[in-house]
Amino acid sequence: MKRRELFKLAAAAALTSATANAAEKKKSKESKSSFNFALLPKNGKGKRVVIIGGGWAGLSVAKRLKEYSPNSDVVLIEQRAHFVSCPISNLWLVDAVDLEFLTHSYLDAARNNGYTFFQAAAYNIDRKNKVVLTTNGDVKYDYLVVATGIDYDYSQWTKGDIELEYELRTNYPPGFMTHSEHQVIKEKLEDFEEGNFILTVPGGNYRCLPAPYERACVIADYFKKNKIKGKVILLDENPDITIKKKGFHSAFNELYKDYIQYVPSAKIEKFDLKNKKVETEIGDVYEFADAAFYPRVRGSKLLEIAGIAKDGINKKEANIDPFTYQVKDDPNIFCCGDVRPMAFSKSGNTANSEGYVVARIIANLIEGKKPTWKSPHTTCYSAVSTDPIRAISVDADYKWDKTNKVFTFANVKLNEKWQGKMGLHTGKGLLEWAKGMYRDMFD
Ligand SMILES: Cc1cc2nc3c(=O)[nH]c(=O)nc-3n(C[C@H](O)[C@H](O)[C@H](O)COP(=O)(O)OP(=O)(O)OC[C@H]3O[C@@H](n4cnc5c(N)ncnc54)[C@H](O)[C@@H]3O)c2cc1C
Numbered sequence: 156m157k158r159r160e161l162f163k164l165a166a167a168a169a170l171t172s173a174t175a176n177a178a179e180k181k182k183s184k185e186s187k188s189s190f191n192f193a194l195l196p197k198n199g200k201g202k203r204v205v206i207i208g209g210g211w212a213g214l215s216v217a218k219r220l221k222e223y224s225p226n227s228d229v230v231l232i233e234q235r236a237h238f239v240s241c242p243i244s245n246l247w248l249v250d251a252v253d254l255e256f257l258t259h260s261y262l263d264a265a266r267n268n269g270y271t272f273f274q275a276a277a278y279n280i281d282r283k284n285k286v287v288l289t290t291n292g293d294v295k296y297d298y299l300v301v302a303t304g305i306d307y308d309y310s311q312w313t314k315g316d317i318e319l320e321y322e323l324r325t326n327y328p329p330g331f332m333t334h335s336e337h338q339v340i341k342e343k344l345e346d347f348e349e350g351n352f353i354l355t356v357p358g359g360n361y362r363c364l365p366a367p368y369e370r371a372c373v374i375a376d377y378f379k380k381n382k383i384k385g386k387v388i389l390l391d392e393n394p395d396i397t398i399k400k401k402g403f404h405s406a407f408n409e410l411y412k413d414y415i416q417y418v419p420s421a422k423i424e425k426f427d428l429k430n431k432k433v434e435t436e437i438g439d440v441y442e443f444a445d446a447a448f449y450p451r452v453r454g455s456k457l458l459e460i461a462g463i464a465k466d467g468i469n470k471k472e473a474n475i476d477p478f479t480y481q482v483k484d485d486p487n488i489f490c491c492g493d494v495r496p497m498a499f500s501k502s503g504n505t506a507n508s509e510g511y512v513v514a515r516i517i518a519n520l521i522e523g524k525k526p527t528w529k530s531p532h533t534t535c536y537s538a539v540s541t542d543p544i545r546a547i548s549v550d551a552d553y554k555w556d557k558t559n560k561v562f563t564f565a566n567v568k569l570n571e572k573w574q575g576k577m578g579l580h581t582g583k584g585l586l587e588w589a590k591g592m593y594r595d596m597f598d
Pocket of ligand 1: 244
């Protein structure tokens with residue numbers, strides 16, 4: 156090749172590369188400006204802290220952050236228009252409390268506590284540019300808290316059969332996430348004439364350990380009171396009741412002998428929904444008139460989409476430092492509540508107390524101080540009857556077991572006596588606990 160031709164080629168290559176660089180720069184500029192930011196007022200001159208998920212954890216972080224770090228600009232993103240409580244919803248199924256008791260306004264919570272409520276669903280997080288992408292516009296953050304709760308994991312039952320999963324989700328909803336599911340279960344009870352009503356208890360660290368046993372009690376109580384020829388068949392994947400064992404066993408035996416059949420180590424292997432039958436791993440077949448099937452749980456899908464999930468006991472829980480709640484490769488993002496991988500109880504009280512801990516950690520970081528760990532706290536009441544309401548309870552903290560590198564229960568106080576005055580007293584305590592929690596998050 157002649158020198159002149161070589162020179163031409165080199166010039167062309169340089170031009171191509173310059174054009175490519177310019178295009179790259181333009182693209183990156185465009186991608187930055189392609190955000191469609193939501194128009195949100197500032198409620199503080201300091202750092203913007205965005206929280207995704209207005210459940211028990213998210214509401215608590217938002218409120219406490221404005222208290223510990225008043226200059227922060229706090230935004231709570233929640234997809235639902237109303238807060239409808241899961242705790243106490245078992246009592247609502249059988250009309251022992253009304254819907255007003257469970258329902259609270261996000262606008263009240265935000266107004267009363269000086270933060271911004273933004274109703275939208277977050278569909279991804281642009282971690283490089285620190286922007287939450289939502290259905291109603293994008294939101295920039297300095298610190299981000301992901302408190303999006305659980306999703307169901309049907310894979311053990313359905314092994315990829317999407318039709319079966321959809322049928323289970325819609326016709327036999329578990330009633331452990333949304334109020335629509337609770338509504339379906341309530342309608343099932345109202346229409347129930349006779350036969351078996353199957354409930355299941357999943358394995359792993361599922362949401363609210365005592366709630367399936369509580370639900371068995373209140374449904375049996377409803378059948379008994381209304382003289383319905385029904386029986387609750389409680390198929391438990393675990394070898395025994397997972398919490399408040401003595402209290403629930405005695406309620407099953409003394410109050411609901413003819414109304415509850417408790418079956419431990421009963422993992423469903425096959426569903427025959429057309430003929431309303433299920434078969435367990437050991438080949439036992441149970442027929443049912445109706446059911447609510449509660450599968451295993453996992454962390455909410457957003458964690459996986461945003462690349463901040465890891466596989467744990469429950470699939471796709473948050474990949475965080477268990478003491479600071481910071482995502483391992485992204486310390487400006489925190490995850491708390493039921494998305495956490497730590498073996499704490501997946502309960503509202505635990506999520507609420509964690510809200511205080513995480514708000515304190517973020518406030519410390521904003522002030523340039525070190526994050527400090529504090530144990531979350533679990534208080535959990537369970538009703539065993541509704542008229543009058545009698546209940547049992549557990550109270551616990553957590554401590555770090557250095558040898559096995561796991562958290563275990565500490566300072567456990569169990570009250571499993573639902574009989575006599577103590578049971579009635581705890582029944583009142585249950586409703587007072589819930590009112591106190593709602594005040595703590597909304598007032
Ligand atoms: C029947 C039942 C009974 C229970 N009883 C008790 C009890 O007696 N005591 C107790 O302490 N606990 C109880 N619990 C457990 C308690 O409800 C949960 O542990 C608690 O709700 C967990 O709080 P969280 O904030 O982690 O998740 P959630 O409360 O589920 O909040 C998550 C929020 O995030 C929102 N969200 C999710 N994804 C997105 C997204 N992409 N964009 C925007 N928003 C999003 C959801 O809409 C939701 O509001 C019970 C649960 C059930 C189902």
